[in-house]
Amino acid sequence: KRPVAMAVQRTFSILKPDVTRRNLTGAVNARIEAAGLRIIAQKRVHMTRAQAETFYGVHRERPFFGELVEMMTAAPVVVQVLEGEDAILAYRAVMGATNPEKADAGTIRKDFAISMGENSVHGSDAPETAAQEIAQWFAGNEIVG
Numbered sequence: 257k258r259p260v261a262m263a264v265q266r267t268f269s270i271l272k273p274d275v276t277r278r279n280l281t282g283a284v285n286a287r288i289e290a291a292g293l294r295i296i297a298q299k300r301v302h303m304t305r306a307q308a309e310t311f312y313g314v315h316r317e318r319p320f321f322g323e324l325v326e327m328m329t330a331a332p333v334v335v336q337v338l339e340g341e342d343a344i345l346a347y348r349a350v351m352g353a354t355n356p357e358k359a360d361a362g363t364i365r366k367d368f369a370i371s372m373g374e375n376s377v378h379g380s381d382a383p384e385t386a387a388q389e390i391a392q393w394f395a396g397n398e399i400v401g
């Protein structure tokens with residue numbers, strides 16, 4: 257019998273301003289690595305308004321859009337590419353629910369997030385958005401798998 261193919265996948269991650277401001281980059285990275293995800297690209301950037309508006313363009317019409325862009329540009333973030341088996345779903349599982357009050361015990365958002373807005377991490381929601389988001393932030397030679 258042929259073995260079932262391993263679905264190694266990449267996802268895009270952001271450690272949001274509430275993480276860098278509180279010096280929790282290493283603590284969050286420890287959770288990512290403990291979940292079996294490999295950080296194959298990483299850099300610290302201070303997003304411009306235009307970059308944040310592009311990144312969250314899908315939410316442009318939402319009532320929280322202005323607040324979201326303000327929050328994402330208020331301090332540096334760490335952008336990352338994570339690799340692992342079913343990385344997109346695996347990362348969203350360790351992130352926890354968008355609203356930290358609803359996040360499961362042991363998730364990053366349950367343990368670190370401040371609020372629905374300042375919820376510590378972003379993770380891509382599908383393979384297409386992961387590819388788009390990675391391409392917005394990393395050149396191919398910055399990703400070392």
Ligand code: RTP
Binds near residue numbers: 324373377381
């Ligand atoms: P993300 O895109 O950052 O990984 O988070 P998500 O999928 O869990 O949540 P999404 O619905 O895509 O919302 C994107 C980000 O917008 C902020 N938000 N604020 N105040 C609010 O009601 C509200 N709702 C969403 C959060 O920072 C959320 O992660």
Ligand code: MG
Binds near residue numbers: 381
């Ligand atoms: Mg989202």
